Amino acid sequence: MLVMKFGGTSVGNAQRIEEVCSLVRSSLRRKPVVVVSAVATVTDALTALAKECAQGRGARSVQPIIDRHGEVIAALGLDRSLLEKEYDELRSLAAKTRKRKKLDKKAMDHFQSFGERMSSRIVAAQLRKMGVRAGAFPAWELGMVTNREFGSAEPLEGSYATMKEKIGALKLVPVITGFIGKTKKGEITTLGRGGSDYTAAIIGAAIGAETIQIWKEVDGIMTTDPRIVPEARVVPELAFEEASELAYFGAKVLHPKAILPAMKKRIPVQVLNTFKPKGKGTTIVSGFAERAKGSDTVEAFTFKKNTTIVHVYSPEFFEGSGLLAHVFGLFEKYDTGIDIVSTSVASVSLTIDTDERLEKILPGLRKLGQVEVVRGKAIVCAVGGKVNAAGVAGRMFTALGRDSIPVEMISQAASGISMTFVVNNEDAEEAIKVLHKEYIG
Numbered sequence: 001m002l003v004m005k006f007g008g009t010s011v012g013n014a015q016r017i018e019e020v021c022s023l024v025r026s027s028l029r030r031k032p033v034v035v036v037s038a039v040a041t042v043t044d045a046l047t048a049l050a051k052e053c054a055q056g057r058g059a060r061s062v063q064p065i066i067d068r069h070g071e072v073i074a075a076l077g078l079d080r081s082l083l084e085k086e087y088d089e090l091r092s093l094a095a096k097t098r099k100r101k102k103l104d105k106k107a108m109d110h111f112q113s114f115g116e117r118m119s120s121r122i123v124a125a126q127l128r129k130m131g132v133r134a135g136a137f138p139a140w141e142l143g144m145v146t147n148r149e150f151g152s153a154e155p156l157e158g159s160y161a162t163m164k165e166k167i168g169a170l171k172l173v174p175v176i177t178g179f180i181g182k183t184k185k186g187e188i189t190t191l192g193r194g195g196s197d198y199t200a201a202i203i204g205a206a207i208g209a210e211t212i213q214i215w216k217e218v219d220g221i222m223t224t225d226p227r228i229v230p231e232a233r234v235v236p237e238l239a240f241e242e243a244s245e246l247a248y249f250g251a252k253v254l255h256p257k258a259i260l261p262a263m264k265k266r267i268p269v270q271v272l273n274t275f276k277p278k279g280k281g282t283t284i285v286s287g288f289a290e291r292a293k294g295s296d297t298v299e300a301f302t303f304k305k306n307t308t309i310v311h312v313y314s315p316e317f318f319e320g321s322g323l324l325a326h327v328f329g330l331f332e333k334y335d336t337g338i339d340i341v342s343t344s345v346a347s348v349s350l351t352i353d354t355d356e357r358l359e360k361i362l363p364g365l366r367k368l369g370q371v372e373v374v375r376g377k378a379i380v381c382a383v384g385g386k387v388n389a390a391g392v393a394g395r396m397f398t399a400l401g402r403d404s405i406p407v408e409m410i411s412q413a414a415s416g417i418s419m420t421f422v423v424n425n426e427d428a429e430e431a432i433k434v435l436h437k438e439y440i441g
């Protein structure tokens with residue numbers, strides 16, 4: 001079986017949806033399992049709607065979302081009543097929220113779930129119109145049961161076996177909602193923004209797919225974000241480990257969690273362009289060591305802005321790992337991920353992926369020593385088979401130095417997969433341009 005996941009832009013209008021359906025139809029022999037995102041921008045619109053309703057406003061904000069889908073349905077010549085049930089449920093949720101003037105994470109997930117529920121029904125209907133036996137399924141009907149972490153839910157371990165069984169038993173092409181699931185109690189959850197890629201990988205791992213195809217509006221994973229460097233080129237092949245570093249450090253092309261389920265089962269992931277279906281895209285494969293042999297120096301660059309650095313100076317902890325253990329323990333306690341660390345005898349500096357809970361962490365840190373928090377930083381990450389080869393770091397920092405871009409907290413992954421460092425937010429794009437020019441052209 002083949003998993004084919006289509007992102008928001010790929011199902012962004014009637015023409016795109018027809019093209020996506022042709023792609024599915026031409027892959028029928030490989031038994032496609034289709035996963036879709038919401039129609040482009042719809043999740044943002046639903047999020048905005050939810051917030052307005054929570055303030056008692058937004059009485060007129062449901063209609064544009066309905067109209068957007070209505071236009072697509074009309075242009076495709078599908079049954080105009082296709083989404084009546086979803087529209088009704090969304091209207092009543094909006095009305096209820098306006099009345100209650102309250103919005104928790106659970107209600108937000110309910111709002112956001114409509115995008116994928118609507119797009120999946122449109123794509124399935126269009127496939128049927130084109131003569132393909134297809135049906136739309138909210139992922140929960142096929143076994144996507146998650147924990148109760150609304151806004152960033154995780155599938156329960158048992159989901160994998162259930163999905164394998166349920167999807168395996170289907171006699172038609174399922175068009176499954178990305179991004180959403182339900183708890184055991186039946187509450188709707190989301191896997192986090194951009195989470196449809198993750199759904200595709202979970203389903204691929206569950207059914208033991210031959211390949212997981214992620215169809216987007218870019219040629220594949222590029223040497224850097226093409227919106228910043230138009231000269232960016234597609235990287236034909238990456239190891240899971242490299243793709244995972246790129247995704248984690250800001251490449252908005254693949255959801256960071258989407259790599260792991262596929263990697264565990266060694267299922268190749270292809271990132272392909274719906275606009276150019278004949279292109280080869282990027283293939284993500286197992287085995288960094290193997291792949292690194294064919295790689296020359298640096299392959300791709302990414303950045304992640306708005307990172308916070310925390311410096312802790314502690315003359316008390318002169319020796320050993322005492323200071324690190326204390327500091328890490330505090331971040332762990334408050335569930336705050338650490339990205340880059342650099343240390344000296346009596347100090348530690350680290351970047352954190354969210355400062356949501358920093359206020360809770362600070363009192364504990366202050367007991368250890370003097371603490372300084374610096375906001376507005378960006379992490380830059382370079383990956384490639386030989387980023388730790390002689391001279392690579394020198395050349396990178398010389399190029400940045402020529403452009404007067406200050407660099408701090410340089411760190412190299414042990415395996416030589418990546419090099420990361422920190423620059424000021426406002427230098428991030430320029431740093432990427434300089435490095436791309438230096439290494440890729």
Ligand code: ADP
Pocket residue numbers: 006007008009010037194215216217218220221222223224225226227250251252253254300
């Ligand atoms: P989808 O429609 O599948 O959800 P996304 O919008 O999530 O697609 O991801 C594609 C976008 O990611 C592209 O528009 C591109 O600008 C951005 N992007 C950032 N970094 C990269 C990269 N290294 N390679 C390709 N695209 C990238």
Ligand code: ASP
Pocket residue numbers: 007008037038043044115178179192193194195196197
């Ligand atoms: N529709 C969701 C979002 O926009 C999930 C996704 O597209 O992957 O975040």
Ligand code: MG
Pocket residue numbers: 007194195253
């Ligand atoms: Mg996405």
